[in-house]
Amino acid sequence: MSYRFKTDLRWSDVTPRADFLNRRQIIAGAAALGLAGPAAAKLSYVPSAYSTDEAPNTLEEITQYNNFYEFGTAKEDPARSAHLLTTDPWAVRVEGLVDKPGTYDLADLTAGMTLEERIYRFRCVEAWSMVVPWIGFQLSDLLNKVGVQPGAKFVAFETLVRPEEMPGQNYGLIPWPYREGLRIDEAMHPLTIIATGLYGEELPKQNGAPLRLVVPWKYGFKSIKSIVRIALVEEMPPTSWNMIAAREYGFYSNVNPEVDHPRWSQATERRIGAGIFAGRIDTLMMNGYADEVAGLYAGQDLSKDY
């Protein structure tokens, strides 16, 4: 009897049914708007003229269907194992041809940045697409903060390597770390952002928390996740998929319906969540951002610089 559970709560302590139902309604309502998550904090941000008016995919679609090979090659793997990743504390090494190199704490690096909502089309090289309401700031703001030196022609990025928290890194499919890069004019373009949020909340881990690149006119794999190194360099940096198969994945990897992947067509895409009989939609030049970015490639043969 001595182990018997006793409570000092009384019936008067029980939340009245009307109250907890009301509470549930608020939670359910917030969840329906995609605003609630148990651990995520609400971000404050401003809208952007660069957003598309297309309807965004649901939070479920965006967070349950990811290519993030650090957590496995299946689309469901990141949602399953990304919780293992520690994103706080987070340090980013900024180096190379910059005025203020160093290892920055995430909060210091992103201090003073204006967060914007950028609703962008997202086109995967595998010929599927989504519309994603990112929250982030322009990469140019970050680069200006650390001071780009005149000799810098490219920006190189690297993802974290931590196999004990990223189970996919125990396999050598990609020579880790995952690497990506942009030419400096691409990096400074106002469409290029560092995303730290999604649907008004902090970025879910499977989407590349705590900070990732988003370059909407390029295939998705260019938008490197969970960044720990940003280097300003003079030479075109090696990039992961290009290292694995140079013939299939070029450094530029601009979305281009006229330049096919050697093994499949890039002329059309399947919009995730459109329904099983929706078929395909035509892929747009530069993913629909040609008016903004085509000028960056004036004089380049895009079938060679793919």
Place this chain on the structure above:
Amino acid sequence: MPFADLINTNLRRVPCRAVYIVCAIPALLLFFGLLTGGLGVDPIRRLELELGEWALRLVIAGLCITPLRRWGGINALGFRRAIGVMAFVYVLLHLMVWLVLDMGLRGDQIWKDILKRRYITIGMVGFLMLLPLAVTSNDISLRRLGSAAWQRLHRLVYPAALAGGLHFVLIVKGWPVEPMVYMAIILSLLAMRAVPRQATGRRASVAR
């Protein structure tokens, strides 16, 4: 070989219909999943991939029958037709999902893809090779063609299996394990066919 005898005795009790029913279960589950939203965020891709993988698994199961008898003394010959027919059904469903749901019946792109994309060309060739096998998987055809000609025709399953394995290896990004495993199994099963008859125990004793 008492163990093999035990299996054979039990196998004889299994009606062929049971094989058709068991083989249909994955397709029924997938169809159920499609209707109830149980196939995840991209149901079309999931359906396409799983139907293709089940087709490969059944082709592999069919290719196991002969080695099982030759080296294991297990006789499952009576189920080979059911397995083969069901493998074809899965290939056909996989193809239909690609044409209708994935490509949305865009004729021009479908045609271009078949001609231009190596993995699709190879997949289509594999399908075309299975077509006469499916059509002749009945007693009437067997009698009309004669046993020898029928067997020769049905050796088309070897290149068709290779085409299926290659189709999978070529579609993926990089070199993930799964397609390679299927390919390795198919290659070993085909290699077993190349082992000369004399090398097996039973025939060796006769030859001596």
